[in-house]
Amino acid sequence: MTSITGADRDDARVLWDFHQLNHRVRPVSAAVALGGCDIGVVSAVAELYRARLFPTVVFTGAVTAATSGRFPRGEAVHFREAALALGVPDEAILLEPHATNTGQNITFARRVLEGTGKRVDSVLLVCMPYMQRRAYATCRRQWPEVEVRCASQRVSFDAYAKAQEDEAEFVAMMVGDTQRVMEYPGRGFAIEQDVPERVRDAFERLCGRGYDAWLLRD
Structure with a gap:
């Protein structure tokens, strides 16, 4: 992966908003x-x-x-x-x-x-x-x-992403966190939480575009 597209950022922003409590x-x-x-x-x-x-x-x-x-x-x-x-x-x-x-x-x-x-x-x-x-x-x-x-720090998605040394790595890590929110309850590590369809869709699209480096493999 060599560049971040506008579509990538739009989907990443959906995940970012989901993780903000x-x-x-x-x-x-x-x-x-x-x-x-x-x-x-x-x-x-x-x-x-x-x-x-x-x-x-x-x-x-x-x-x-x-x-x-x-x-x-x-x-x-x-x-x-x-x-x-x-x-x-x-x-x-x-x-x-x-x-x-x-x-x-x-x-x-x-x-x-x-x-x-x-x-x-x-x-x-x-x-x-x-x-x-x-x-x-x-x-x-x-x-x-x-x-x-x-x-957490009070910062927007755009400002946080811009500050990262590797924006693609940051998006991949956020994809990994999203997967863990969905998977860890079944493993006894965390409580169950509702994951809206738009979040699941954004997650799947980002996985499909190669932002999968931090996904669980087992």
Whole structure:
């Protein structure tokens, strides 16, 4: 794939809108910042922390094949350093450097928070914009006792896509997330969610045009 067409962007925008949950954020017991390829997650964390929406944030994420080139010491480690540079105090940060997938992000962060001995009855998941729906569904399955909301950088699809080093790779990753929203409930990893026909159609068209690098193969 050498170029992105207007039709590709139109279908990608459908997926982007689907993954945006548009939760109204409010104060919570703690935040969990999910690792990934986008350091912009940290900017969102810093903004939300300054708004006094949580007293503590867990940065979670190990060294993974997808991000080892960008974050060679692990996603959580690099995210923590970026957060400190943006003014989030060290005493507000907890580190979980072992998770290699979203389910582990949630379960391992939960253990870290429970280890503090503080009551946690609500969490704010801070993640990449197109990961919100999958993160939410995973948390609802893995940690059903808490109230969960999601937040990300406030950015449009066009601005986010333009900022990517490889726009085609970004679209392929979003296609992969869409598949996981549909497939993971059957594997016990996440709760079931309604996927509108227009989203399924856009997903199928993008798969057919070659945006399939991040699809599940088993």
